[in-house]
Amino acid sequence: MPIIDQSTADQLKAYLANLRRPIRLVATLDDSAKSAEMKELVETIAPMSDLVEADFNGTSKRVPSFLISADDGKSEVEFAGLPLGHEFSSLILGLLHVGGHPPKEEEELLDSVASLKGEYHFETFFSLSCQNCPDVIQALNIMAARNPNVSHVAIDGALFQDEVEERKVMAVPTVFLNGEPFGSGRMNLAEIMAKVDTGSAEKAASKLSAKDPYDVLVVGGGPAGAAAAIYTARKGIRTAIIAEQFGGQLMDTMGIENFISVPYTEGPKLTAELQRHVNEYDLEVFSQQRVADLARPASDGDLFSLTTESGGSLKAKSVILATGARWKTIGVPGEAEYRNKGVAYCPHCDGPLYKGKRVAVIGGGNSGVEAAIDLAGIVSHVTLIEFDSAMRADAVLQKKLQSLPNVTAIVSAQTTEISGDGEKVTGLRYKDRNSGEEHDVALEGAFVQIGLMPNSEWLGDVVKRSPYGEIEIDHRCETSVPGIFAAGDVTTVPYKQIVISMGEGSKAALSAFDYLIRADG
Structure with a gap:
């Protein structure tokens, strides 16, 4: 099965007709399956335009990865991982913007990007299921395409788990600037510029x-x-x-x-x-x-x-x-302290970062049960905590939840604390509302789903x-x-x-x- 279907390939080829200058796709690969997929993707894209050249002699520190580089070497963006799923649009726009096609942003804002002084090396950790990540990646790619002082690499957190652990990334998108934490969550170009250009506000x-x-x-x-x-x-x-x-x-x-x-x-x-x-x-x-x-x-x-x-x-x-x-917060000790360090609110975005780990979902309504079902396919175990004496989700969702072997649902349970080691979540404490007895659950993540x-x-x-x-x-x-x-x-x-x-x-x-x-x- 091809890496992208024929219909998508035809659309991509049509987009590449908007390129205004030559670009090179410089891939850094090894003999892994993911590298083989990336090689196929690069080989699929390159023949679509006379202005695209493929190069498989990259030297990036992350494997697999590929650069989109302008012919003058002054504009480039990098993807460490396959930019498919929600990130396919980021790939298309990255190709176009490095290739000279103008972004759909206000000219005044783009002029501010182009006039930035200093060196800005951005790194964004993303997951392919994250809906907010493309906004951030596309904004930073625009900056890298418009200003030679700016570079950006988008890193698939699920593919580079060791780096995620080392840099304590617990939510996506998470952005680093020059090696230091810059921000997390949804951001667009204007918001990013407001942080780096103090006069823009x-x-x-x-x-x-x-x-x-x-x-x-x-x-x-x-x-x-x-x-x-x-x-x-x-x-x-x-x-x-x-x-x-x-x-x-x-x-x-x-x-x-x-x-x-x-x-x-x-x-x-x-x-x-x-x-x-x-x-x-x-x-x-x-x-x-x-x-x-x-x-x-x-x-x-x-x-x-x-x-x-x-x-x-x-x-x-x-x-x-x-x-x-x-999203409502539960307002217990540890929630604010460990937000984006194990406390999360979007299972679709952050779920892949908890692959093989233990997590809790707080809330037994539709959103909570749906989150538990989704996470059960990724993590090792899900503990669902519901304050009421019964879950409030639709019957069809409860039936699905009960069929999953790696989910434990606890009702009449009041979450009283989220604990951690100072850097990340390590557990959750809840009180049995019937007996008053308190229990500790060891885990690495807590997803809060108690409404709005x-x-x-x-x-x-x-x-x-x-x-x-x-x-x-x-x-x-x-x-x-x-x-x-x-x-x-x-x-x-x-x-x-x-x-x-x-x-x-x-x-x-x-x-x-x-x-x-x-x-x-």
Whole structure:
């Protein structure tokens, strides 16, 4: 069976027609099976374009690996491992960007990348099942392609387990800069540049503050925020989205099988479709902006004022809050200390790093049981800890879980501590809620899967919120403050689903439009 199927090969060949300069694929191989696969991949790609040359005399310290190098030697990226699965798009874009095809990023941001001084050697540990890794790898590859002072190697953690252990990598993506920890989790080009170029945040804040007031300002770029912005833009009113990252929680969602009319998709793919749809309209999107404050108008005729953590500000006649939710934490000793050092929240992303190890899943709802089922195929043993007296997952999931020989489910169990040796997780303690007896479980990882909490703390008492922090809304998505609307997982609307969030975002937009035409009248 070929390393990539014919349809994929045809698409790749079409992409390579966009190359603007010669590139070389320099592979470092041995006699292993993975090296044979990499050799096949390189030999498959090279004949697709006269501008691609294959070289099997590489001298990289990681085997197998291959460089994508420009003919002038001033632009190169490296893959230590096979960039397939979620990383195949990173391979395609790496080929194109080293080959001179311009990235789809703002020119001002790309100019900032090109003007970076100093030496920047980035290393990213990824897993092929991680949905967040491609964003980071592609951003760093752009930097390496645009600036000869920047280099980047993407390392498959499952393939280089010894290095993962040595460098204490417990989550993906994890990035090192010049040998020192730089960051972990999802990051895009603007966020990375904000960390290495200290002046970029001030520039972004100044750019925001210079904007004229908007009719509608949508806070949040997930399904609810995107739907709201599309609906208001279609009404012809001046609209902007401001978000920490477009897509929100959707970017952490693996398989989606209940989005009506689409039998199956994945979070990042649906996010890209939302982004394309939003880009069809005359509206502005400000990403990489964390909102810090929302001020109500001081008097009639004044505007709402929104301030970001970077110091920028925007004004608007109305606001739609769609800031979504995030993973809940259990709040026990050791959880914060060992986050990304054995405490994880995404089994799809980080599961491969725990191959052959013992892990726990905390939570017996659908997400917890699904995580335990997925991890059981990778790790040596899974201990599922459920606080309630019975698991709450769907019966079909529980039946599957019970059929797995390397899973132990414990109910009526309260997690009280996650322990470690100062560098990584070594165990978990729970209390039997019936007897009060405490038990210790030796393990290397703990995946927390106990649901979501709304991203609403920053609002304070600006609008009325429930005891759980959700923004209280009525059937029109109106909040306690006229002119402020809310939609999606951050609100009191039950059933946190993508399709519901989109509907609520659309409803909030229509309500905002109605508010504006009546206010103007």
